[in-house]
Amino acid sequence: MRILIIGGGVAGLTLAAELLQQGRTAVIVEKAAEYTDVGYGLGLYPLGSGVLHGLGRYKQFLDSGVVSQTYEVADGKGKVLQSAQMQTFTADIGPLVMISRTDLIDILRDAAGAADFRMGTTVTGLDQSREDVVGVTLSDGTQEDFDLVVAADGIYSQTRTSVFGHQRPDDTGWVLWTWWAELPQWPKDLVREYWGRGSFFGVYPCKDRVMCAAGTPADEMTARPGDLDQARQFVRTTQADLIEADPRIGAAIDEATGFFPWPMADVRAEHWSRGRVVLCGDAAVGFLPTAGVGASNAMRGAAGLADELSRVGPETVPLALELFEKRCRKVIEDNQQDSRSVAKYMFVDSGPAAWGRDQLLKIYPAEKVVQQIIASMKTPF
Ligand SMILES: Cc1cc2nc3c(=O)[nH]c(=O)nc-3n(C[C@H](O)[C@H](O)[C@H](O)COP(=O)(O)OP(=O)(O)OC[C@H]3O[C@@H](n4cnc5c(N)ncnc54)[C@H](O)[C@@H]3O)c2cc1C
Structure with missing residues (x-):
């Protein structure tokens, strides 16, 4: 079967690795010329990381990551309101x-190593006028026919737009900036988030470094992330209360060597497949980071797609795509909804709403949020 995967990110590489186990070698076109280190880390639940067992990479994954033992939510002044084991x-x-995303990509790329990688390449044309094949034009000018095209080109998927039209994003109106810090004073197993009024700060330890995230409403953003000094000053100003309460926060901001901007919006595709073209990962259901399940669902979904494909030949590809959507859509969209629900509490602008939220947090156990995610892991997929 001739399979093209557009996008060599979390979903695309997982799918390619799974297909290799079936004896199928996919072509992967990745628009980046090479993989570079990016300014963020990922929390992976067994929902997604479980796929690595079957790929023989789970130990490598554990060695490259850090087990998060404690998750805490504090208020905007640093007082811990919830602590969950x-x-x-x-x-x-x-x-x-x-x-770190870079380490996860390294593991997946290794697992997908025998795939046909075309780096620095995109798709410029998809032709589905013939019933049994998709005609693809690549950015290097070459043309090839495929039995299946998988769009795993992320939350801003161009393939989704070209095949299904524009899907309106669901926007919280906030922006997060992420960066790496050393922060040796921070306990390695402690994830803590500070939910303030008009501000957010998160500390997420990975293997040798700590991912930090600072957020504000987009319309209050008065600095550009590319201007490092200006951006650092802006983050310091928005997190002034926290810096006063805990000097480690100030140290983390001072350590930033670049900020990765991330608009807090997601998207949900109305349809996942048309003919022999299918969406996978964030291209189908994009995620806010608030429940920490975007990458997990990208991996689990890719594994679900691979499993459906394992039972078809080139002539019955559209059936596998239909079954893939029936099998995965509800669970993945439910997780997306969980992320949206958490965002409503996390990103609060008004003083009274933040006060009410903080009172609720004192009595509403953080476990309840995580429990919904755990429940989805116990749902057949
Ligand atoms: C700061 C941050 C923190 C996050 N934290 C978490 C977390 O804690 N837990 C979690 O589970 N998820 C988290 N996520 C979300 C997670 O990263 C995504 O859900 C996941 O990466 C989706 O995988 P994907 O393969 O669909 O897309 P991506 O991993 O984004 O991969 C898409 C790939 O397609 C390539 N591409 C794009 N357009 C084209 C094109 N036209 N042609 C060819 N290639 C193209 C891109 O270069 C990229 O390599 C976070 C995301 C960010 C940005």
Whole structure:
């Protein structure tokens, strides 16, 4: 079967690795000329990381990440309102592991190593006028026919727009900036988020460094992330209360060597497939980071697609795509909804709403948020 995967990110590489196990070698076109280190880390639940067992990469994954033992939510002045021991609800499914995106991509790329990689390449044309094949034009001018085209080109998927039209994003109106810090004083197993009024700060330890994230409403953003000094000053100003309460926050901001800007919006595709073209990962259902399940769902979804494809030949590809959507859509969209629900509490602008949220947090256990995610892991997929 001739398979083209557009996008060599989390979903695309997972799919390529799974297909290799079936004896199928996919072509991967990745628009980046090479993989470079990016300014963020990922929390992977067994929901997604479980796929690595089957790929023989789970130990490598554990060695490259950090098990998050404690998850805490504090208010905008640094007072801890909730503290949850992850072990109490992940004991029977496996741990939540923080890993840099770069390290995860390295592991997946290794697993997908025998695929046909075309770096620095995109798709400029898709022709589905013939029933049994997709005609593809690549940015290097070559033309090839494929039995299946998988769009795994991320949340801003151009393939989704060209095949299904524009899908309106769901926007929280906030922006997060992420960056790496050393922060040796921070406990390696502690993830803590500070939910303020008009501000957010998160500390997520990975293997040798700590991912930090600072957020504000987009319309209050008065600095550009590319101007490092100006951006640092802006983050310091928005996190002034926290810096006063905990000097480690100020140190983390001072350590930034670049900020990765991330608009807090997601998207949901109305349809996942048309003919022999299918969406996978964020291209189908994009995620806010608020429940930490975007990459997990990208991996789980890719594995679900590979499994459906394992039972068809080139002539019945559209059936596999239909079954893939039936099998995965509800669980993945439910997780997306969980992320949206958490965002409503996390990103609060008004003083009274933040005060009410903080009172609620004192009595509403953080476990409840995580429990919904855990429940989806126990749902057949
Ligand atoms: C700061 C940040 C923190 C996050 N934290 C978490 C977390 O804690 N837990 C979690 O589970 N998820 C998290 N996520 C979300 C997670 O990264 C995504 O859900 C996941 O990467 C989706 O995988 P994907 O393969 O669909 O897309 P991506 O991993 O984004 O990969 C898409 C790939 O397609 C390539 N591409 C794009 N356009 C084209 C094109 N036209 N042609 C060819 N290639 C193209 C891109 O270069 C990229 O390599 C986070 C995301 C960010 C930005």
